[in-house]
Amino acid sequence: MNVxxxxxxxxxxxxxxxxxxxxFPHKLGELPARKIIDNVQSALLPVDKFNRYDMNDIxxxxxxxxxxxxxxxxxxxxxxxxxxxxxxxxxxVSVMVNEEDHIREQVILSGLSLDQAYDRVNRIxxxxxxxxxxxxxxxxxxLTSCATNLGTGMRASxxxxxxxxxxxxxxxxxxxxxGRLNMTVRGVYGEGSKAEGYLYQVSNQxxxxxxxxxxxxSVKGAINHLVEAELRARRLLQxxxxxxxxxxxxxxxxxxxxxxxxxxEAMQYLAxxxxxxxxxxxxxxDINKFQKLITDCQPANMQxxxxxxxxxxERDVLRARHIGASLASFCKKLL
Amino acid sequence: MNVxxxxxxxxxxxxxxxxxxxxFPHKLGELPARKIIDNVQSALLPVDKFNRYDMNDIxxxxxxxxxxxxxxxxxxxxxxxxxxxxxxxxxxVSVMVNEEDHIREQVILSGLSLDQAYDRVNRIxxxxxxxxxxxxxxxxxxLTSCATNLGTGMRASxxxxxxxxxxxxxxxxxxxxxGRLNMTVRGVYGEGSKAEGYLYQVSNQxxxxxxxxxxxxSVKGAINHLVEAELRARRLLQxxxxxxxxxxxxxxxxxxxxxxxxxxEAMQYLAxxxxxxxxxxxxxxDINKFQKLITDCQPANMQxxxxxxxxxxERDVLRARHIGASLASFCKKLL
Numbered sequence: 095m096n097v098x099x100x101x102x103x104x105x106x107x108x109x110x111x112x113x114x115x116x117x118f119p120h121k122l123g124e125l126p127a128r129k130i131i132d133n134v135q136s137a138l139l140p141v142d143k144f145n146r147y148d149m150n151d152i153x154x155x156x157x158x159x160x161x162x163x164x165x166x167x168x169x170x171x172x173x174x175x176x177x178x179x180x181x182x183x184x185x186x187v188s189v190m191v192n193e194e195d196h197i198r199e200q201v202i203l204s205g206l207s208l209d210q211a212y213d214r215v216n217r218i219x220x221x222x223x224x225x226x227x228x229x230x231x232x233x234x235x236x237l238t239s240c241a242t243n244l245g246t247g248m249r250a251s252x253x254x255x256x257x258x259x260x261x262x263x264x265x266x267x268x269x270x271x272x273g274r275l276n277m278t279v280r281g282v283y284g285e286g287s288k289a290e291g292y293l294y295q296v297s298n299q300x301x302x303x304x305x306x307x308x309x310x311x312s313v314k315g316a317i318n319h320l321v322e323a324e325l326r327a328r329r330l331l332q333x334x335x336x337x338x339x340x341x342x343x344x345x346x347x348x349x350x351x352x353x354x355x356x357x358x359e360a361m362q363y364l365a366x367x368x369x370x371x372x373x374x375x376x377x378x379x380d381i382n383k384f385q386k387l388i389t390d391c392q393p394a395n396m397q398x399x400x401x402x403x404x405x406x407x408e409r410d411v412l413r414a415r416h417i418g419a420s421l422a423s424f425c426k427k428l429l
Numbered sequence: 430m431n432v433x434x435x436x437x438x439x440x441x442x443x444x445x446x447x448x449x450x451x452x453f454p455h456k457l458g459e460l461p462a463r464k465i466i467d468n469v470q471s472a473l474l475p476v477d478k479f480n481r482y483d484m485n486d487i488x489x490x491x492x493x494x495x496x497x498x499x500x501x502x503x504x505x506x507x508x509x510x511x512x513x514x515x516x517x518x519x520x521x522v523s524v525m526v527n528e529e530d531h532i533r534e535q536v537i538l539s540g541l542s543l544d545q546a547y548d549r550v551n552r553i554x555x556x557x558x559x560x561x562x563x564x565x566x567x568x569x570x571x572l573t574s575c576a577t578n579l580g581t582g583m584r585a586s587x588x589x590x591x592x593x594x595x596x597x598x599x600x601x602x603x604x605x606x607x608g609r610l611n612m613t614v615r616g617v618y619g620e621g622s623k624a625e626g627y628l629y630q631v632s633n634q635x636x637x638x639x640x641x642x643x644x645x646x647s648v649k650g651a652i653n654h655l656v657e658a659e660l661r662a663r664r665l666l667q668x669x670x671x672x673x674x675x676x677x678x679x680x681x682x683x684x685x686x687x688x689x690x691x692x693x694e695a696m697q698y699l700a701x702x703x704x705x706x707x708x709x710x711x712x713x714x715d716i717n718k719f720q721k722l723i724t725d726c727q728p729a730n731m732q733x734x735x736x737x738x739x740x741x742x743e744r745d746v747l748r749a750r751h752i753g754a755s756l757a758s759f760c761k762k763l764l
Contacts, residue, residue: 336688336689339688347682347685348683351681351682414675
């Protein structure tokens with residue numbers, strides 16, 4: 095795994111669009127709402143096989159699974175009775191309908207893939223734009239429910255793995271620095287200042303007055319800045335190398351052998367192993383499978399894979415077994 | 430491993446003897462002191478090959494190694510310039526000379542072996558008694574430097590592994606109960622109430638007015654009492670079995686994988702694995718090698734095996750490597 099792949103987990107590109115002449119979703123009745131879903135679904139037919147999930151129809155468990163996979167927002171699941179999502183077979187593309195905006199086109203790719211994600215979301219956008227009449231203003235650009243999305247309606251987000259900055263309490267100053275570059279940084283999992291699994295989402299704060307290329311360039315700049323800072327922090331961590339090695343070796347020992355593991359612990363140990371991979375203490379032969387483990391470990395995904403009606407304790411036992419077997423199959427301790 | 434072998438680690442039988450007509454060691458000059466050592470050494474010649482270590486001659490490191498193996502007392506090493514010890518090749522017999530008494534004959538055997546240890550120490554005692562004139566009084570029995578050893582001069586000690594009583598804070602009341610049976614219980618390693626590695630020495634408090642068989646029987650009684658109590662406590666621990674399994678699985682994971690381990694941690698993890706063996710979570714195919722690991726892990730033994738001049742950190746790294754490799758070779762996780 096190269097340095098960039100270790101630090102940059104995934105890229106997400108989202109475009110917000112609305113249908114001209116219709117009220118925004120929170121004021122929209124059931125019938126016109128359903129019609130938009132149907133129209134989006136029809137428009138996507140030639141592109142790929144998309145699976146449709148209507149929020150009034152989906153179980154709480156299945157909805158939470160989609161949310162844990164970052165394919166839908168918590169809002170769509172909780173607050174949008176006429177909401178729906180269309181998800182491509184490879185789960186790289188999801189189109190949310192009737193969330194805050196009528197349409198939110200989203201592409202998620204692994205690693206740093208802003209240009210590829212932009213290409214792909216653009217193709218989706220072209221096809222939807224041909225079939226649906228988007229609300230567009232010559233001066234403001236695409237019209238959106240919330241002013242922060244006006245203009246391109248684009249949000250470019252990169253999920254970054256920043257353990258060394260976090261462990262050494264340097265993350266806040268780094269976040270402030272990229273804040274000056276008009277970026278927002280927040281933990282992907284968990285609440286508060288310490289992100290679970292040391293995973294942070296870095297994304298542009300506004301889209302108005304900027305074109306798509308400007309936004310992508312500004313996100314790239316912020317990411318480069320954070321990568322440099324994280325690399326410096328990782329070199330600092332190495333100053334006490336026996337301690338660092340020990341922490342990662344123990345994470346390996348517990349992750350492989352624990353009888354039960356909570357989600358938080360699983361996130362913590364997997365994060366330390368990813369960090370260990372950077373230092374060549376740990377070998378991860380399949381980073382996609384490793385990344386998938388993090389999603390697998392989330393409560394709803396775990397519940398689903400174990401059959402429903404597991405107690406939290408039973409889920410923890412299942413999680414430990416799944417992590418132990420998975421790590422043994424594609425990871426190795428090199429120390 | 431049967432239940433008794435899991436709970437009872439080793440048996441030690443010691444006889445205190447003094448030479449008639451000579452002052453006790455703390456009042457004894459160098460020449461007569463050396464003469465006793467030589468005489469004891471000569472008397473032991475026909476019995477077995479014994480190695481002699483004089484305390485004024487031995488390095489601090491080598492002395493501490495003998496002490497960590499329980500072959501000499503801390504007092505012999507620290508406070509007895511004319512002290513010496515004679516140790517059999519199998520290290521089951523050690524005869525300390527010029528410690529508190531002129532002669533202390535000691536036999537250590539693994540498991541519960543009071544009768545065998547008594548036989549063996551008796552044979553040593555017969556031979557020494559033939560060659561040296563022991564101070565003996567028709568009324569008091571063998572005369573010793575300290576009144577608690579008067580009579581038989583015998584102390585019978587059994588090293589017990591009592592994790593469940595300790596973890597559940599039931600150890601103090603158990604100690605009080607056997608105290609009423611005239612037994613002393615103290616931690617083998619570490620200071621204070623919580624014994625490191627959950628290892629306790631149970632031994633008779635006095636020897637005056639009792640014959641050897643009485644003493645051995647009273648120790649056996651106390652041990653049976655403690656074994657029963659420990660077994661009850663182990664059944665209680667099983668009431669939260671997932672937690673118990675998890676603790677032991679993690680101990681296995683860390684013991685096998687840590688990059689460095691302090692003595693205290695090593696003791697703790699090895700203890701949990703021994704407990705895991707009781708529940709059939711862990712398989713220990715060679716209990717003697719397992720027991721030897723505990724001695725190997727002590728600071729002086731570790732220092733010696735790594736060549737001298739190791740820093741404490743380097744010792745911890747070496748300890749972790751030794752434990753990991755050893756456990757992998759004769760232990761297995763069954764969960």
